[in-house]
Amino acid sequence: MFDQQEKVTFIGGGNMARSIIGGLIKRGYPAHLITVTAPTDRTRQRMADDFGVNTAEDNAKGAKEADVVVLAVKPQLLDIVCERLVADMGGHGDKLYLSIAAGVTVDTLQAYLSGAPRIVRTMPNTPSLLGLGMTGLYAPTGTKQDDKLFSQSLMAAVGKVVWVEEEAGINHVIAAAGSAPAYFFLFMEAIQTEAENMGFDTETARLLVQQTAQGAAQMVTESDLPISTLRSQVTSKGGTTAEALRTFEEGELSTLVAKAMRAAVARAEEMAKQF
Numbered sequence: 156m157f158d159q160q161e162k163v164t165f166i167g168g169g170n171m172a173r174s175i176i177g178g179l180i181k182r183g184y185p186a187h188l189i190t191v192t193a194p195t196d197r198t199r200q201r202m203a204d205d206f207g208v209n210t211a212e213d214n215a216k217g218a219k220e221a222d223v224v225v226l227a228v229k230p231q232l233l234d235i236v237c238e239r240l241v242a243d244m245g246g247h248g249d250k251l252y253l254s255i256a257a258g259v260t261v262d263t264l265q266a267y268l269s270g271a272p273r274i275v276r277t278m279p280n281t282p283s284l285l286g287l288g289m290t291g292l293y294a295p296t297g298t299k300q301d302d303k304l305f306s307q308s309l310m311a312a313v314g315k316v317v318w319v320e321e322e323a324g325i326n327h328v329i330a331a332a333g334s335a336p337a338y339f340f341l342f343m344e345a346i347q348t349e350a351e352n353m354g355f356d357t358e359t360a361r362l363l364v365q366q367t368a369q370g371a372a373q374m375v376t377e378s379d380l381p382i383s384t385l386r387s388q389v390t391s392k393g394g395t396t397a398e399a400l401r402t403f404e405e406g407e408l409s410t411l412v413a414k415a416m417r418a419a420v421a422r423a424e425e426m427a428k429q430f
């Protein structure tokens with residue numbers, strides 16, 4: 156599965172780093188080649204206990220020996236974290252830096268990392284934990300093929316990958332995949348809540364929604380039919396689904412979804428100016 160096995164250090168051990176590391180370990184990436192840095196003891200302890208990876212409190216100490224550094228802190232912390240990292244390591248060390256941060260451009264990252272020439276941006280999502288992630292990748296012109304291949308193999312180990320040719324495409328991946336698990340969760344929460352209002356206990360309401368969501372997603376995955384055809388197969392003429400869908404249309408669900416996705420892109424663009 157992994158042609159290249161590099162020493163990888165994650166700076167930050169939060170939700171997204173955890174999802175990627177969990178997925179990598181599940182696919183057999185050697186735990187001893189992975190290091191996680193984080194300021195709190197609890198995060199480091201959980202990473203060590205759950206995945207058997209190395210941990211360090213000091214970012215530079217954790218990253219110094221690494222071939223690849225994954226930047227997995229919040230976007231607003233990247234400037235201080237990167238600047239401190241290169242200062243403490245005595246330079247960028249010509250490592251491959253893989254950023255998972257939303258809204259921080261390659262140019263900005265390069266400025267934070269004292270001109271580091273090897274930077275790849277990725278936009279993963281949390282289902283990576285189960286090996287069901289969806290990641291977009293962007294590499295600036297001139298990126299070596301080896302760096303592209305390693306970045307791709309790392310993210311492909313935790314799900315599917317797509318490359319975008321323009322950096323702006325990363326913001327479109329955020330809208331359609333990076334943020335999107337939350338859209339589905341919101342929809343599922345709403346169904347569960349109403350099922351409970353109808354009288355089901357919480358456990359049964361959750362079972363109804365989780366099994367249905369999983370079944371629907373699996374049908375989309377396994378079928379060559381357009382999603383709209385799968386929808387119409389559920390929708391009997393004059394039946395119950397038609398009434399439910401009519402209600403969604405009245406509420407302009409598709410317009411709302413498009414608006415939400417545009418809002419995610421707009422926020423990513425705003426962040427690119429902010430950070």
Ligand SMILES: NC(=O)C1=CN([C@@H]2O[C@H](COP(=O)(O)OP(=O)(O)OC[C@H]3O[C@@H](n4cnc5c(N)ncnc54)[C@H](OP(=O)(O)O)[C@@H]3O)[C@@H](O)[C@H]2O)C=CC1
Binds near residue numbers: 170192193195230279
């Ligand atoms: N969550 C998601 O679905 C997705 C997130 N992303 C991107 O991933 C990045 C991380 O997001 P997410 O995982 O959700 O955030 P979290 O808040 O869950 O995790 C942030 C991590 O950064 C650590 N941290 C804080 N300060 C430092 C520091 N000075 N040095 C090293 N580590 C530090 C925290 O440590 P501690 O635990 O010790 O406090 C924590 O482990 C963001 O840039 C986001 O844009 C991208 C795609 C999807």
Ligand SMILES: O=C(O)[C@@H]1CCC=N1
Binds near residue numbers: 257329333334
């Ligand atoms: O909400 C965010 O900004 C991050 C990026 C995509 C998912 N979570």
